[in-house]
Amino acid sequence: MYEVQPMYLVLEDGTCWEGVGPGIEAYGEVVFDTAPVGYPQAVSDPSFAGQIVVFAFPMIGNYGVDLDRLESDRPWASGVVVANMEKETFEGPAFPEWLINNGVGWMDLVDTRRLVVHLREHGSIRGIICSEKRKSFVHPEEIHPVKKVSTKSVMRVGEEDGPKIALIDYGVKRNIVRELVKRGCNVVIYPHDTKAEEILKEEPDGILLSNGPGDPALLVDEIKTVSALLGHKPIAGICLGMQILALAAGGVTEKLKYGHRGANHAVKNVLSGKGFVTSQNHGYAVVESSLAGTGMIVTHINLGDGSVEGIKHEKLPIWGVQFHPEGSPGPLDFEFFFDDFLKSVKGV
Numbered sequence: 001m002y003e004v005q006p007m008y009l010v011l012e013d014g015t016c017w018e019g020v021g022p023g024i025e026a027y028g029e030v031v032f033d034t035a036p037v038g039y040p041q042a043v044s045d046p047s048f049a050g051q052i053v054v055f056a057f058p059m060i061g062n063y064g065v066d067l068d069r070l071e072s073d074r075p076w077a078s079g080v081v082v083a084n085m086e087k088e089t090f091e092g093p094a095f096p097e098w099l100i101n102n103g104v105g106w107m108d109l110v111d112t113r114r115l116v117v118h119l120r121e122h123g124s125i126r127g128i129i130c131s132e133k134r135k136s137f138v139h140p141e142e143i144h145p146v147k148k149v150s151t152k153s154v155m156r157v158g159e160e161d162g163p164k165i166a167l168i169d170y171g172v173k174r175n176i177v178r179e180l181v182k183r184g185c186n187v188v189i190y191p192h193d194t195k196a197e198e199i200l201k202e203e204p205d206g207i208l209l210s211n212g213p214g215d216p217a218l219l220v221d222e223i224k225t226v227s228a229l230l231g232h233k234p235i236a237g238i239c240l241g242m243q244i245l246a247l248a249a250g251g252v253t254e255k256l257k258y259g260h261r262g263a264n265h266a267v268k269n270v271l272s273g274k275g276f277v278t279s280q281n282h283g284y285a286v287v288e289s290s291l292a293g294t295g296m297i298v299t300h301i302n303l304g305d306g307s308v309e310g311i312k313h314e315k316l317p318i319w320g321v322q323f324h325p326e327g328s329p330g331p332l333d334f335e336f337f338f339d340d341f342l343k344s345v346k347g348v
């Protein structure tokens with residue numbers, strides 16, 4: 001077991017939030033997530049790298065961590081803030097112990113209801129979890145988090161004689177890989193900085209751009225690579241992957257005030273009128289008006305704030321979604337995204 005001590009979450013706007021924790025400091029953009037369950041999947045989603053996640057649901061840690069059902073091999077969130085951390089569980093490592101063992105700072109007994117309202121009103125903001133009250137703090141030097149979470153070498157999984165999918169890993173969630181493998185694909189996972197020629201040399205049948213952390217507009221080389229790939233093969237993008245697609249086509253992305261992170265975000269297909277409940281984790285969005293003249297059109301919007309949730313090319317097999325068709329955590333209503341991708345890859 002571990003001991004807890006008084007800890008503070010100090011935000012860049014000067015507000016200080018009290019709680020207790022195991023004494024591990026954490027630094028990052030403070031964001032909130034509204035999913036009630038699936039916290040091990042959420043914090044192991046590499047898209048949370050560099051972020052302190054505040055869980056809006058009050059009880060976290062009620063069940064332990066199933067190490068075989070994570071979205072990567074470790075928690076990537078830089079910190080976790082909760083109202084009520086359960087200390088013991090019957091199965092698997094307890095959530096708070098697992099965070100400590102991986103060096104992730106957390107805080108318990110925080111007034112997360114008030115904190116989430118604060119973040120909604122003032123927007124996501126940087127902060128630090130620390131053991132003394134501070135008025136200001138120095139920001140550690142930041143490198144783009146995609147560099148930290150992407151694979152360092154090419155990896156191959158799945159059926160050797162299946163459709164060959166080039167998956168560019170900006171911080172891929174394991175469930176995206178599982179969805180492809182489940183459909184008999186031969187998946188080649190590439191580091192984020194792989195050149196277009198190297199990918200095309202392998203003659204993939206389709207290209208999938210993964211989710212990932214950080215500001216998409218800063219990924220200048222990755223955007224150039226995707227521009228060079230456009231038009232060669234069917235290309236689909238998920239979350240950061242969709243944002244990179246839009247930027248590669250000439251569009252623009254912007255930061256949302258507090259983003260969408262949770263397991264019940266309603267989106268609408270504006271072409272068919274159908275609605276879907278989706279899993280989401282993003283802080284940036286594609287600017288709809290910036291797509292004019294790029295060949296890309298909006299296919300889905302968020303029913304909460306009207307922001308862009310899906311795009312496609314008018315003529316070519318290129319499309320993307322801003323939410324997570326692989327769920328994990330969250331609903332699988334949109335799992336057919338992978339079936340559509342495979343149909344496009346096989347040309348049926």
Ligand SMILES: NC(=O)CC[C@H](N)C(=O)O
Nearest residue numbers: 211212214239240283284
């Ligand atoms: N899950 C993701 O791929 C997130 C994309 C991007 N980092 C954002 O916050 O908008």
